[in-house]
Amino acid sequence: MLVAGMAFEEVDAVVIGSGMGGLAAARMLAQFGGKRVLVLEQHYTAGGMTHEFARQGRYRFGTGVHYMSGNAGPFLNFMTDGRVQLQPLxxxxxxxxxxxxxxxxxxxxxxxxxxxxxxxxxxxxxxxxxxxxxxxxxxxxxxxxxxxxxxxxxxxxxxxxxxxxxxxxxxxxxxxxxxxxxxxxxxxxxxxxxxxxxxxxxxxxxxxxxxxxxxxxxxGTAHPVGGPKAINEVVLEILAERGVEVRVRQLVRRIVVERGRAAGVDVVDQATGREYRVTAPAVVSAAGVRNTYALLGREVDLPAEPSAVMLFLGLKRSPAEFGVHGENHWFMPDLDGSARGTLYVSFASLNNPAARFHTVELLELVDPGDFERWRDRPEGYEQFKAEWTDRLLDRLEQRWPGFRELVDFAELATPLTFENYQHSVRGSFYGLAATPQRLRSRAAGARTPVKGLVVAGQDAWGSGVVGALAGGLMAANAVLSGRRTGAMWRALLAPVPPVSGVWRGYLRVAAMDTVTPQIRRIRLEPLDGGVLPFGFVAGQYLKVELPVAVEPIERSYSICSGPQATGYAEIAVKREPDGLGSTFLHDELRVGQALRVAGPSGTFTWAPGTEPGDGTLLLIAGGVGVTPLMSVLACAADSGYRGRIVLLLGCRGEVPFKGELDRLAALLPALEVFVFRSGPAGSGRIDLGVLRRHAAGASRVHLCGPAPMMQDVLGHLATLGVPRDIVHTEAFVSGSSGRTRRERAHAVALAAQQAGVAEYRIGVAGGESFPCPPGQTVLDAANTARVPFPQSCGEGSCGTCRVRVLKGDYETDSRGMFSAAELDDGWRLACQTLPTGDLVIEAP
Incomplete structure (x- = not known):
């Protein structure tokens, strides 16, 4: 029904529901049909039953994925571009x-x-x-x-x-x-x-x-490494790259039918209450057959489907102490396959090497009618759930005496829970009942009596993630033309091409050792051994997700091992007293745990033959800033490099990597190492006098360390006439240094909002200007406006995105990438510079 003042939007296809079936249909329609696709999700999180929830800031639970086929199958591989890793059960x-x-x-x-x-x-x-x-x-x-x-x-x-x-x-x-x-x-x-x-x-x-x-x-069977959300995140990222828009908290009220054909949907934005209509010649419903027909004002005559209760447990210790190794356990009350009392127990954390804390999930299928009396959550509902919880824990205790003592957290979900979060009819867990009547029904499948309206998900094929994905393909099969359908199936059945560019995935912590009391080295290997899924150049770094809280944080760490060692990559991390990432890696990380990694990245690189002539390769480091230079030295040694190398290393206390430096000195006859200890008993700093003795004849300089040290050294090198274009820099960014860029961006955006400013302009000297919303960096604004910019890391470590600000106000963090003279001349990092007014910059 049209409402006065209702807004209208138009797309080529609208998808109701963001479960795997709906997302699969959305991708196929966008990729092979060239359609503008909008996905509407009533929940506040997209991804359907692949999403997770957290409790007590430590326990993460999947809602519907417990295990899947061990080879993932072509559907899941295609949907994730082969980027989801599976851990075999x-x-x-x-x-x-x-x-x-x-x-x-x-x-x-x-x-x-x-x-x-x-x-x-x-x-x-x-x-x-x-x-x-x-x-x-x-x-x-x-x-x-x-x-x-x-x-x-x-x-x-x-x-x-x-x-x-x-x-x-x-x-x-x-x-x-x-x-x-x-x-x-x-x-x-x-x-x-x-x-x-x-x-x-x-x-x-x-x-x-x-x-x-x-x-x-x-x-065989497997569990997604990183949990079900690993599937969710990759699929949503790929859809965004293909222009598919996914909106959450959007409740579809009605499917609009005009002259016997689907014409769109009426929607209410549950966050704002705004009502609007999306017109589209194709409507895909991944909300289930019963919900789909209800949106048409009709009913479906099929056997009632079951639902379930699920008990989510957080454990104090590993359940492996009871002899469990990650297998699932099914408890049957009799030999007759009784519907009542069949219990399934899954140990997800034992099959997810990225899990920090141990969890268990129990599922018992039930008749949702048994829970109708609790629909309005009257007094006694919580007691009812507590009794269910005790009964289920008793069954575990009978099998594994002492199991109750392990339980630190318990929460029970009932059919009413699933109905609330999934918007499913009576909390149906697997969609339509898997009966012969369903197979014979014309209502159960991808097609509907309404032209232009198709069903995706479990009800279009069968239960589970793979069944939902197949249902999404059936929906696309029904919408696309024959030629485009053929292209879709050829792509689905073809081998997934290897991922190009930056690799993202999980590596296992294989070993850890102490470099100094404040520096720890961590070796990362592929989950199943073998060769790393990426190659790297000496001097590059990895971005590592660290599960320090419910939401991980990302930190960048230089690789300290040489690129010739293809079976592993090592990073070295200095403990920072207030650093969330470094304290986790020093105090809580354990061998065997998997960490999500992206990389390699960075242009602070060296390979034999990259310095002109026979000049000296001058390496200058402060403290843990020597980490990427250890990779350079290892590369030189492994390749039989015979050129002159000088390492100037400033530090306090113990010399980082002293044993490795001694070993490398034996392998590199032209390597000279000079250590400068700061402090009263030290040998001084890397000052102008030191650099005057060693910079002469340098054909390439690599500099990495704390910001003040780098700024001083850059100034000294300029004084000595060392050409700036042979000086390569990478910042050692302390985890305890001031506000983060996100915090600064939020403050800038808030101040602009209060001042009524919606946009700044960034003018390029001798060129055109482009817009910059408050809170966006110069680099992000340039990328949005498609203004070409040299860039690499995007976070202020590499110094590639140098830009000269000629005029205007801004906030920035130079990260020690520039000398005092360069700073006075206006040189800044575009990725760290947040305009607080209109700017004029010199084109890079």
Whole structure:
């Protein structure tokens, strides 16, 4: 219904819901259809069930991803450009606990079959027959789901044919298992793990069971390194790069239909209350079939779907002390596959090497009708949840005596919780019930009776992240033209090309040692060993995410190892008393933990042959500023360099890397090392007199250290007539130095807002001007305006983005990259300079 004054927006396609299905459809429509896509999410966080939440500032919990296929599959690889890393679960990844016996499910079909035959030799032929039926049922399910994305005439003709060709897919799980085997224990094992899609054996379609626990997991299972949010973050980043806009807290009230065709959606912004309409010829709903039809004012006649309670536990210590290694545990109350009492337990932190604190997640599928009396959260609801929590903890205690003592935090989510956060009908956890009725229903699938309206996500294919992604592809399959659909499928099935540019991912802490009492060296290796996923040049650095709180902080650390050692990269970190990052790395980091890394970056680099002629390579460092220069020296030694190298090292206390310097001096016959200790008993500073003795004949100079030291040395080198273009600088940026750039930017933006200033202008001498919103740096504003600028790190470490400010007011941090004379002449770092008025700069 139109509201007076309602605003209108127009896009090519609008997607309702930002689960993996909706995001997959959005990417395909943008990439292969060239469409302007808008994604609307009612929650305050995008990503659906891949998002995480935190408690007590330390425990992080996934909401829907517990494990997935060990090879990720082409859909997830494509959606993430191959950038999500997976940590394999133990080979026996699911342990089934029945009354009287246990069974561990191994990671491959061959091992699974062999173990079943070993335990049930009289059923060997029946087991083989069962696995043959699994393959055919899986093909039948896939054929049915692909047909659901096609036109109505094709569906009408195709659905009956698929059912005739693949009848097992449409039978109940109970019926099909009983047709194959007779032993009650073997039946129980084959029927188990129906909790992965939520519908009990008596009513679930065998096709769904064949797909999820019996096929998708047969190549092993894995957990995303960094948690489910690692998938979420990468997918959203890629969508942003492709121009897809994702808005959160946007509640779709109605799907607009005009002359039998979808024409857009009516939306309310839950943050502001603003109502608006988005017009689009294509509407993709990843909100589930029932919600989609409700937005049309219709209902769907299908069996009710289940929901779940989930208990999230934070532990004081590792659950590994009970003999758990990361496998999942299923507790079945009987051999009959009862819907009540089947409990799934997942140890996510044991499978995520990036996790700092240990967590456990328990899931029990329930009838959401049992929770209706608590809908308005009357008195007694919290007590009810506490009783559920105690009952679930009792079951863990029975299996692992003493487990309760480990529990530091517990929180229970009920179907009402999922309904609130997911906006799902009665808190349905896996979408539509996985029944034969669903397979036969024209309402369950990608197409709807309304032209231009399609369904994505779990309800368009099946449960889980991969099922949701496949559902998104079905939605795109229904919207795109034939030629563009063909291009999409060719791209999906092709190998994912390697990531170009800066690499981002997790490396494992392999070793740590003490360089000095204040400097720690940390070795980072690939998670599975082997060669680093990137090469680097001596002198470059890595950006490292440090999980010091709920939200990580990012710090840059120079690589101190040589580039010829391709199996690892080492960084060295000085403890700063007030530095969040350095204190974490010194006090809390443990061997085996994974850290998210981006890099390599930086232009403070050297390789043999980069200095002209036979001149001296002069290296000047202050304290831990010697770190990147150790990489330079290692590179020189490994390459057999024979040129003259002079290292001037200023420090207090112990000499950093003294043992390594002695070893390198033996390998580099032309290396001369001079140490200058400051302080009363020291040998003085690297002053003008020192530089006069050593700078003569230098053809290349590398300088790194604290800002005051660098400023002084730059001035001395200028006095001695050393050409500025042979002096290469990198800042040693202390974690305790003043306000951060973000804090300064916020203050500048706030002051401008209070003054009523919406924009500054930055004029380029001899060129045009460009806008700069308050709080944005000169470099960011130039990049937004597409003004070419030399740049590298973007954070004030490398000095590449030098710019001369001729006129105007600003705040800046020079980071010691300039001498006093250069500062007086107006030279600044564009990435650190925040205009507080209009500026005029000299073009770089």
């Amino acid at each position: 133990p080979d026996d990844y699911d342990v089934l606990h029945f009354p009287g016996f246990d069974f561990a499910v191994p990671a491959t079909r061959e091992k699974f079959r062999a173990r079943l035959v070993q335990l049930f030799p009289d059923e060997a032929k029946a087991i083989d027959r069962y696995f043959r039926k699994v393959r055919r049922a899986m093909v039948g399910l896939a054929a049915r789901n692909v047909l659901s994305s096609m036109s109505s005439p094709v569906r009408m003709m195709g659905f009956p044919v698929v059912e005739r060709l693949f009848p097992a897919a449409y039978r109940s799980l109970r019926d099909e298992v009983h047709r194959s085997v007779t032993d009650p224990r073997l039946r129980a094992i084959l029927e188990a793990r129906w909790g992965l899609y939520g519908t009990p054996p008596a009513t679930s379609a065998f096709g769904y069971h064949a797909a999820v626990p019996t096929t998708f997991f047969m190549d």
